[in-house]
Amino acid sequence: MLQGTLDLMVLQTLATLGPLHGYAIAARLEQVSGGSLQLNMGTLYPGLMRLEQRGFVRGAWGVTDNNRKARFYAVTAAGRRQLASERAEWTRMAAIMDTLLHGEG
Amino acid sequence: MTAMPTLREWTARLWGTLCRRRADADLEAELRSHLELADGDAGHAASAYAGGALTKIRLNQQRGVAQAMETLRDQRGLPWIDDFIRDVRHALRLLRRNPVFAGVAVVSLALGIGVNSAIFALADALILRPLPVPNPGALVTVNENGPGDGLAGGSMSYPNYADVRKSARSFDGLVAARGALVAFSRSRDESPEMRRGMWVSDNFFEALGVRPSVGRSFSPDEARVPGRDAVVVLSDDFWRARFGADPSVVNRVVLMNGIDFHVIGITPAGFTTDPVFRPAFYVPAVMATRLDQSTGNVLEKRDARVFEVKGRLRSAFERIPGTRSCWRCCSRSWRWCSSSRARTSPTSCWEGRALAHGKWPFASRSA
Numbered sequence: 001m002l003q004g005t006l007d008l009m010v011l012q013t014l015a016t017l018g019p020l021h022g023y024a025i026a027a028r029l030e031q032v033s034g035g036s037l038q039l040n041m042g043t044l045y046p047g048l049m050r051l052e053q054r055g056f057v058r059g060a061w062g063v064t065d066n067n068r069k070a071r072f073y074a075v076t077a078a079g080r081r082q083l084a085s086e087r088a089e090w091t092r093m094a095a096i097m098d099t100l101l102h103g104e105g
Numbered sequence: 106m107t108a109m110p111t112l113r114e115w116t117a118r119l120w121g122t123l124c125r126r127r128a129d130a131d132l133e134a135e136l137r138s139h140l141e142l143a144d145g146d147a148g149h150a151a152s153a154y155a156g157g158a159l160t161k162i163r164l165n166q167q168r169g170v171a172q173a174m175e176t177l178r179d180q181r182g183l184p185w186i187d188d189f190i191r192d193v194r195h196a197l198r199l200l201r202r203n204p205v206f207a208g209v210a211v212v213s214l215a216l217g218i219g220v221n222s223a224i225f226a227l228a229d230a231l232i233l234r235p236l237p238v239p240n241p242g243a244l245v246t247v248n249e250n251g252p253g254d255g256l257a258g259g260s261m262s263y264p265n266y267a268d269v270r271k272s273a274r275s276f277d278g279l280v281a282a283r284g285a286l287v288a289f290s291r292s293r294d295e296s297p298e299m300r301r302g303m304w305v306s307d308n309f310f311e312a313l314g315v316r317p318s319v320g321r322s323f324s325p326d327e328a329r330v331p332g333r334d335a336v337v338v339l340s341d342d343f344w345r346a347r348f349g350a351d352p353s354v355v356n357r358v359v360l361m362n363g364i365d366f367h368v369i370g371i372t373p374a375g376f377t378t379d380p381v382f383r384p385a386f387y388v389p390a391v392m393a394t395r396l397d398q399s400t401g402n403v404l405e406k407r408d409a410r411v412f413e414v415k416g417r418l419r420s421a422f423e424r425i426p427g428t429r430s431c432w433r434c435c436s437r438s439w440r441w442c443s444s445s446r447a448r449t450s451p452t453s454c455w456e457g458r459a460l461a462h463g464k465w466p467f468a469s470r471s472a
């Protein structure tokens with residue numbers, strides 16, 4: 001996986017769906033990718049911790065619909081700003097790559 | 106996305122290392138909840154597995170948790186600080202297990218540090234701090250250098266001091282001083298105690314720019330006749346300690362080695378010529394013969410090099426780098442030396458040398 005893309009995916013997921021626990025994030029990403037993106041815990045949770053340390057998400061223990069304890073992550077204001085700028089950057093980069101790879105040349 | 110860790114992340118990790126951190130149990134609880142949620146989702150599928158396969162999944166999950174915990178711990182704090190703390194804890198545990206070794210180590214460290222700071226305190230007082238007199242920078246120590254004296258040279262004899270004082274023109278005043286150990290008592294009824302004082306030249310206080318806080322200092326007349334004028338200036342500390350800072354002590358008589366001495370003054374507070382031993386009193390050097398017969402007549406012996414000589418460089422020389430004025434006074438002393446060679450023993454041809462106070466031998470040049 002590209003460096004930093006996990007952060008972007010997590011932030012986007014949380015910004016769209018609201019507070020989620022780690023498993024829900026992983027499940028969502030797996031679903032969106034059609035099963036090709038399977039995050040193991042050793043990648044997902046350190047990533048979440050990093051985002052929390054940078055102040056982009058905030059985690060708190062809560063209870064799921066099925067009455068199970070889980071730690072829920074919510075995107076912060078700083079996280080939203082970060083998401084906006086990184087998304088723009090990603091789009092710009094992707095356009096460049098697209099032109100480079102598929103453009104006439 | 107920025108892969109580079111931000112300042113904020115580092116702060117959080119440092120913070121997490123030092124005090125507020127998520128406990129291992131909390132991290133593990135999160136991972137377990139993940140597995141439970143996954144189990145719940147895959148409930149039907151899991152039940153379909155045969156026993157062996159299920160055990161295998163469980164085993165994999167255990168391994169996953171352990172691996173994730175490892176990464177999480179690294180991300181949580183600063184691993185090297187964690188390692189450092191762990192090392193310190195380990196060292197402390199070892200020390201506790203070997204109390205004798207720990208005790209010996211602690212005692213040797215304490216002794217080492219104590220001796221170090223004691224020596225530094227001494228060096229600080231003796232070498233680094235200037236004498237507590239006005240304009241101490243202009244004060245230089247004048248040493249006598251005979252053949253075989255080595256770099257530093259040494260103290261001067263009183264006759265040589267007197268000659269140099271007469272001929273040297275680079276100084277506003279040249280003073281001599283020597284430590285003295287004297288049996289001191291306040292009156293005949295009191296048993297004497299040994300006190301450390303100084304024999305000093307008559308110009309001692311004037312040349313150093315020190316004015317007694319009570320009374321007066323020596324007059325030039327009091328240096329004229331050896332053994333005649335039994336006068337003493339007491340140091341401020343001694344005056345406070347033994348006389349309760351009583352100003353009427355001046356003009357009173359005290360006993361030194363059984364001889365009546367008139368107290369004529371008290372040094373100002375804070376003044377001392379020796380920050381370590383803090384002399385209790387100052388008597389004119391010319392009294393040495395009467396006060397202490399044991400050493401012979403040090404005032405006349407040219408090879409009795411027992412006086413420390415200091416001089417205040419003339420103000421005209423102050424701005425010139427020390428070496429130059431030193432050179433001048435040195436060469437003058439040297440001329441004096443060679444001319445007085447006949448009067449000295451063959452092994453001691455004197456050579457004058459002035460050293461900036463406490464800074465030898467950087468600023469010194471010998472003739």
